[in-house]
Amino acid sequence: MKRTILFLSVALVILFSGNNLKAQEISFPEKVNAAAFKLIINGIDKVEGEIRIAVFNSKEKYTKDPVHAVVLPVDSTIIVWEQEELPFGEYAIAVYHDKNTNGKIDTNILGIPKEDYGFSNNARGRFGPASWEDSKFLIESDIYTTEIDIK
Numbered sequence: 001m002k003r004t005i006l007f008l009s010v011a012l013v014i015l016f017s018g019n020n021l022k023a024q025e026i027s028f029p030e031k032v033n034a035a036a037f038k039l040i041i042n043g044i045d046k047v048e049g050e051i052r053i054a055v056f057n058s059k060e061k062y063t064k065d066p067v068h069a070v071v072l073p074v075d076s077t078i079i080v081w082e083q084e085e086l087p088f089g090e091y092a093i094a095v096y097h098d099k100n101t102n103g104k105i106d107t108n109i110l111g112i113p114k115e116d117y118g119f120s121n122n123a124r125g126r127f128g129p130a131s132w133e134d135s136k137f138l139i140e141s142d143i144y145t146t147e148i149d150i151k
Helices: 002-020
Strands: 034-042 050-056 068-073 079-087 089-098 117-119 137-139 143-149
Touching: 034 050, 034 089, 050 079, 068 079, 089 143, 117 143
Parallel strands: 034 143
Antiparallel strands: 034 079, 050 068, 050 089, 089 117, 089 137
16 A cells, blocks of 8 residues: 555655656857957067066956966067957057066167067057057957067
8 A cells, every 4th residue: 555655645746746847957158259369479689688578458347457468488589479269359469678687578768678579560659658549459260360579
């Protein structure tokens, strides 16, 4: 008798809960469109120190808050930095050759940089960094390569 009641109880649970058994939906994050990105830095006059790269993705963050900050040893007169997936969008890049590896761009008494530097699009500022408008570029393809000549 106990087996029969147990069997009926289990059967009723399965029968009535069957309406609630549905396939569980699993959502995956959307794949972000991204490019294989390559930056080539030219104009290195001495194989010494470090190259410091800052990548910005908005005018508001430009020169303040990079989405990528990279330090590479200078082992050649041409430096190549690659990023496997850089999401599509607008960017600007600032680069300088930190010859004495002190982590800052050295300037003279007037504030003019003594170490070579450059910006994307090879933009130059008059009295300070190049503007966002002059240095920004748009990534909207799967492969993107750009070059910066430091001076």
